[in-house]
Amino acid sequence: MSSGTVNPNLLQSLEWRLVGPFRGGRVVAVAGHPTEKATFYFGGVGGGVWKTTDAGVYWENISDGYLNTSAVGALAVSESDPNVIYAGMGETSIRGNVSHGDGVYKSTDGGKTWKNVGLNDTRHISRVRIHPKNPDHVYVSALGHIWGTNEERGVFRSTDGGQTWEKVLYKSDKAGAIDLTMDPNNPRILVAAMWDAQRYPHQMRSGGDDSGIWRSTDGGDTWEDITRNPGLPKGVLGKIGVAISPAKSGRIWALVEAEDGALFRSDDGGDTWQNVSDNGDLRRRAWYYMHIYADPSDAETVWVLNLQCWKSIDGGKTFTAIPTPHGDNQDLWIDPQDSNRMIEGNDGGANVSLNGGNTWSSIYNQPTAQFYHAIADDRNPYRVYGSQQDNTSVAIPSRSTNGAITAQEWYQPGGGESGYIAIRPDNPNIVYGGAIGSGAGNGRLLRYNHETFEERVINVWPEFTGMGRGAEALKYRFQWTFPIELSPFDPNTLYVTSNHVHKTTDEGMSWE
Template sequence: MAVSTEIEPINILKWRSIGPFRGGRVVAVAGDPVNKQVFYFGACAGGVWKTLDGGTYWENISDGFFGSSSIGAIAVAQSDPSVIYAGTGEACIRSNVSHGDGVYKSINGGQDWDNIGLKDTRHISRIRVNPNNPDHLYVAAFGHAFGKNDQRGIFKSTDGGKNWEHVLFKSDKSGAIDLSMDPNNPRILYAAIWQAVRTPWSLEGAGPESGLWKSTDSGDTWTDLTESKGMPAGIKGRIGVTVSPAKRDRVWAIVESEDGGLFLSDDGGNSWERVNDSSIVKQRPFYHHHIFAHPKDPDTMWTLPIQAWKSNDQGRTFTMVTTPHSDNHDLWIDPNDPDRMIEGNDGGACVSFNGGDTWSSIYNQPTAQFYHLTTDNSHPYRVLGTQQDNSAISTPSRNNTGAITYSDIYTVGSSESGYIAVHPENTNIIYSGAIGSAPGGGGALLRYNRVTKESRIITVWPEISYGLGAKDMKYRFQWTFPIVISPHDPDVLYVAGNHLFRSTDEGTSWQILSPDLTRNDPSKGEPGGGPISRDVSGAEVYCTIFSFAESHIQKGLLWAGSDDGLVHISSDNGQSWREVTPPDMPEWATVSMIEPSHHDKNTAYVSAWNYKLDDYSPYIYKTNDLGKSWTPIVKGIHDGEFIRVIREDPIKSGLLFVGTETGVYFSMDSGSNWNQFQLNLPNVPVHDLAIKNGDLIAATHGRSFWIMDDFSVLRQMGNNNISSKLHLFEPHPTYRNLSNFDEIADIRVGPGKNYWVNLGTFATWVNPNNEPQDNTANSSENPLEIEDRPSLNGEPIREFLDAGANPRDGLVVNYKIGDIPKSDGSLIFSTSSGEQIIKITDIPNNLGTNQFIWDMRCPGPTTADGDESKDLIPGPNPKGPMVVPGQYQVSLEIHGIIKTQQVDILQDPRSEATSNDLKKQFDLLIEIRDKISETNGAINTLRKIRPQIQSWLGRKDIRDKDQKLIQIGTSIIERLDSIESALISSWNTTDRGQLGTPLPRLVDALATLVTVVESADWIPTDSSYGVLEEVSSKIAQHITSLQNIIDNDVAMFNTSVNQLEVPPIIQIF
């Protein structure tokens, strides 16, 4: 992304995926007909994914190519599996559905993609490719879910998507919802047309234009089968259709109708028999009317409602097939190997090689759809959210074991659908909204206790409201009703329905704080669904408070925004309310978020969306006078990116962030101008944002949680003190986190996938861009020298396939190089008084903003040089000790210009050590380091003397002239060898451990002692001091012996050599 010079520093920032790897909804799956291990799925808001190993691991292949992450259909060309088509925008049009931007095509197995048109279809249900011609395809387009449009129906291309022909169109309010092709005669097509539309308050899922159509000439002409013999009379809703590849003219249709059910035709649709009208084939038709024919057995077929069902008798009876998650949607069965299949459901995609008896995991897909998030006050802070079709979940922002695995994550209630709040003083108490996934009546609200694992239902009014329209409910609560803990009193809990409610006793009792703050239009309060099938999940409850916030500055200053376009404010803790709706906001727009300013009590920001009325424009408003006047602030936000959330930085006034349907923007001037903040974040709906400890956290609705670590450069951008030549940004205060054992547990690195095993957990990762890594060593007996590459500042870069990533450890230093000659530079880290700790000269020096990460360590010990060809092992080189928490300085010097900033290194709040404990630990580590340096120095001296003596002894002219010299030299070498073998091992030794590596010697004991002493934040043990003293004593004896050899024996040897009348060939000590 090209950015202006003023905001160029953002290029140094990067989003980090922390998971969870718990799959989200999938309605599109496909398999490679040739490569048995290759499958694809399209997440409803998470892009296209590919597995090369039968579903063991998945990798995204659409990032960077697709403008939309919502995938409604995917197809692999049977005659050329490298050709893949993906249709964007899912057509199971639930209330939180995301739209697409047309059809994408890849001709190389998903490595690259091109958009090939039909961008205004918005929602695509099926793509069918001629099995004999990869360029001949059909697209079933439902069209706009929330309004009328003409790009609906069936589209045909015979040139791989370069041109499209609109071959079946009913009207601008009805679209194609299914399409089946006869694989034995690809000219025969069956298409289902569905008349349906969503509004914020309703789903109209049937009408006279719904029907079933057939073409026998490749879509050029179509015959209406809707009134064929045996088809149900009257209006119809959603229809699913599938052709049997195993029997000519056999077709099944699943029809939503008053007399609907599953219908079978054996004459190509001319007549039909209803073979099943049970609830199995009638469940939630707008979401579940999916049927699939077995490719080999003419009597076997599948239907995928809430559970997956299989019939072996033409659909007359069914047997349930267990899948890893409920709410099933799509199934691809290998036409040549029917036991091989992939299935998509609301928990992800899963692969089977035994006909559905067992399935691959869905806990390897970071495609979770989150509605809202919050963070707690633990360290590291945890990120909590409510996942669609799953539960409320808590995941750490980082951990101490290399990667954030599922063992670090835990559920915090059964809530899937709403806000979540954590008690700021007792992080074990979590409140979350659970409409759709929990018992307890309408507006389900849970209080979860992490200690007891108990969920307490504390719903405001726990009277069951299932089946009721909003107008018949005592209180109306939206699918994602607000749940907020007061920033001024942790025991005050607010929730919002059509009224605002407050509890001060954890939900035991509730007080009404407001009148109805909505338009309360009874015409928009009917039960959801219809006119055939009602859908009463609670998602269409309307005329509710959708957003609520209390001022961060003034207690009792309350803001409420409704989903039907109203904004209210109370300045007296809810005793009275005033409507302050922005006059330019669309009448029925949903107030998606209200963000009172952290810096001025009179200022607030309001975001709104109106996409459920087919208006995708962004709406943001700002007031500086408590809502008396409003200013629209959307300059720079792309049209079509409607706004889900707005947040203000609590530290830097005027710094704002918004989450849109495709990503994130930021503003440094209170919203007057906006810039994209996408960077490496996928195009994905961002439903919520939070700011914690200098990090920006995003709850995506399709790609789980992402964190922008340390955006402090944003807080400093725009300041007048930023030099055009050289600027050193002030580093963010950094925690010295507890030690971990990653280096002990990490497994050697190879090309392809690599495995990280650590204390009972594991994670899998690959190299960026799948670059191969050097996995060779000069000796099969020395496998320990293999290092992770590529790396940044010495820290390996890993892309995890089944775990969240940790931030890079260390103090982040950002600096901007401007108009100065390119030259080498250095970073000097010093104590607060200016005493140098370490100087680093190998730093990035590119024009623009650069980043270096200091590991907060002092220099390591001097090393002993090794030479594997001579069986010389390098001396151990443990890292230098970490500095103790405190204040430090960092200085940047480039081209004679010096910039200095203060640095705060903080102690991990979990640490039990005192500052004195850490000082003693540091002092001991320095002492050990210096002793290692001394020992390695002695080894280096020894290794320089010995080869020179060996060289002299190897000369024939010396051997012939002076045998005594030979004896002296031989004695020196034997004594040097003895000292060396006591200090350090050799690869040539026969004294090896069971792993084949040489047994440790004295200097190795010191290196190991470093690991022991720095294993935790704690005062060193008495025995650690004892080991150092004992080992140092032994080392001192050998160093003394070495010095005696140098002072006496080597001197005598040199004197003897000088007395010989032979020309020296090397310098002698």
Template sequence: MVHRRACLFVAALVLALAPAVPLGGQGRSEPALQVETLLKGIEYRSLGFSRGGRSTAVTGVPGKPLVYYLGSTGGGVWKSVDGGMRWSNVSDGFFEAGSIGAVAVAESDPNVVYAGTGSACPRGNISSGVGVYRSTDAGKTWKHAGLREAGQIGRIRVHPRDPDLVYVAALGHIFGPNDERGVFRSKDGGKSWQKVLFVSNRTGAVDLSMDPNNPRILYAALWTAERRPWTITSGSAESGLYKTTDGGDTWTKCKGGLPEGVVGKIAVAVSPANPERVWALIEAPDTKGGVYRSDNAGERWSKLNGERRFLQRAWYYIHIYADPKDPETVYVLNTGFYRSTDGGKTYQAISTPHGDNHDLWINPNDPNVMINANDGGANVSFTGGASWSTQMNQPTAEFYRVAVDTQFPYRVYGAQQDNSTASVPSRSEAREDLAFYSVGGGESGHIAVDPRNPNIVYAGSYGGAITRLDAGTRLTRSVRVYPESSTGQRAADMKYRFQWNAPIRISPHDPDVVYTTSQYVHRTRDGGHSWQVISPDLTRADRTKLDYSGGPISRDNTGVEVYGTIFAFEESPQQRGLLWAGSDDGLVHVSRDNGATWKNVTPAGIPEFATVNTIDPSRHDPARALVAVYRYRQDDDKPYIFRTTN
């Protein structure tokens, strides 16, 4: 989401600063040229917040136990040459996308590194990729290497003796059908590609495992997965596990004891210690899902373990890895990190610096040396998981929104995905760990700071959670609108449909007035002790999009897919009581009488069920406003920006 939101922000800034330029106008005007000059002079600097963010791709380098790469879901590719003590970004200036789904180093030439963009652990607000990049100087420089429409890339495997022979598992567009998905092979280092395994334009490849003893043998996991703003689909009869013994020229679907019919996400791992042994972790209906093992190279399979802890939220997890030395040891990643030493029958949990685990690389020369990726970043272990390196040294945090206060120097606030909220000074000489603190709320919400007293902070999270912090006393209390948990519910049954990222706004005219939104606009005048509904339902409320999320195998109702909500809200800074509301299903409403009545002013040209992401009322003229709209979650990457002057 980082690159799309940045584009919308910059576009809105250009329009705000250059009102003489029509949205559909031709040519260039003097104000536009002035804006370009202004933007060229802007330089970004780090505020020093170095807590790691989500990572779903990591790798190391055999023979170089201190060298590692991590791929973050928004911050590109990073490299460490000291065992995870320090990380440096190596993709900035080369990559067109920040989301990374796979990283692989050529064993025969560690200067050759491949990176696949687009994480294949598809959250509801995931960023798409733009294909594969290749480096021939260990990450110093990169060139684009094709597969631009591959969407999300789940795995890259490089031939152990030929750095130009590479395979890619491409899941494809997660928000719609496309043909550039499946397993691809390049024999010339990415200059050209062959699609060697393809099922349909809705089913892609999410995992690949290569037999290191015979690299002509590969196993590929194919998965039907698609997201919409209101649901996720995981699984179909097209999903399955495939094997090739001729380097990808031909493939055979594995059966022999594996679940048949509708199957969901699959992970696969060949044991380097015994290539006849292959593990698969499979999402499947009823009690058929779980850990499977073959001891004859995929001919016959037996189910060993079906514990729910390995299958929960399968679309986000489902990962399995074989120990390179011991054929009895296998790892399964989910919210926890698990190891089996009895061939996959029973598992022990291993503590990691952060939960929600997505990738693991184990050094083939020493299984005690490994790197793990999770929702807190990447961490290295030299002790088989008994201890790990820190994640407080990789500034890859994903922030949904940013707010500032009125102090001097001012502080900056945001909610970090799968972590806490954060407040950091815009400038400080203090140590980072002393300057940073959380302000309540949770991982996904907006933050609003009282302009009279920056100690008073309202912070949100999913399900309508809101807290009010008094930083002076360090007291935090819940001020949510309604005591209802959205977890496990369908949106149609909720009294108030709060989005994962629901707005919180303090009135620019009266800081005692605070707003938040569900399908309604809510207002408090007493610090959140009580709330008033001041609007009707301002969404389409299409009941076909308010059902349970997930299927056909697993349901997933945690709040991300709650739909038919007010996603953007503002009060005019020029006129008290002039209120704007935009919904995630494509409507814009305005109230000119402080919420007593509302009028639908949806611009002509907003596609149906698009998301109104931002409304920016003019600071100078109450009749003017900009509206930024996106529809990428329905596989439409075009930006939509509208302006009103009346």
């Protein structure tokens, strides 16, 4: 709507109301309060910062009105002063639909208010690490622009609570810091992972000469490149996750994307390394995951987040999958004083565990659904449609006969997590939904009939190539979220776009 066609005064009395769904969206940043055992935080890719004081039973947004961008890439609570919280903005998974940020925000009152404290051009921040004894001494690892080059990337340090920042580790304008770990027993020891990567419209580049592992033993004043130390891979490196063990001095974990990538461990502070696991499940879709966390009390226990959540209790030799409420696991915070207390973030939200991951809180109480598109039909009551990241498409009536709109009223009308939705204007029971869930580049398209509940696949090109195939295997290249549109002049004509424009006049039975 434009101001030229709609009188803005007509909209002043309108009030927003939440109609659902109440399931969470993608979460890549989590943290916990060091002493209040039921208090946790998460940062949503599409929802800002949220807080619970009852271990995940109820969540409250604490950043609305303060953040200029909604994608939180990193979150940290000061151990010495829990009122101090830092949020690094912009996620670092270089998807085609990646959400950028605008630097670092800081709260000094437990999240009641927030202030931007700089590094605005970092765009995508992977970690924030706070000195365990000094909340003003903070480090930020920033990936930088993912669609091109820029200078504001690498590892930054502030010793005055974010008033000023110093770039202490920088490799090049095409490589940024994707992970950063601090030794809590000696905060002057830092290990950073640099990632040489770039996103393009139909593809990405993960890996290059400037990827690697760097070590500092003087609080970031100087850094040593330990990428080629004995035991680590020799070729081109991609994304790397790093973790220092709080339970054993000198133990460092590195999860490395490379031709001979694996999970590596050093027991001498990074001087030498050994391959402890070449389990491919730990490195699946490396550009999207590669997250590793050391247990604070048991040196032999390590966690790796991927499509599944993996745990090893034998020093990385074997791993067991730990069930979580949703797949695509992105971040984990473990209480330094109690390994059973943790919060985990994934593509379905954030969930709390107080028993070491045996059980988790719900993700169906977080209105942070990351919707790509929304549309409404002409029925009475009208239905609102949307497509939610890493879930399904969803249709929700604008009102119900039960006095409230609950999960019983939600349903999937065809399509999937990323697609556009089109509704026939002459028959709102017929809905077309796009989806990429069948595999990037495939352009899945479905027709749904509300009256018969029939769902029919009407793909432009019927061949299914599956995920992980190269562009040469695809007849057409569809974006993650590709437009579909019904003609306003002829409801029988449907347009779909890949690297071409496609048209059907018989509801997808044939295409031209």
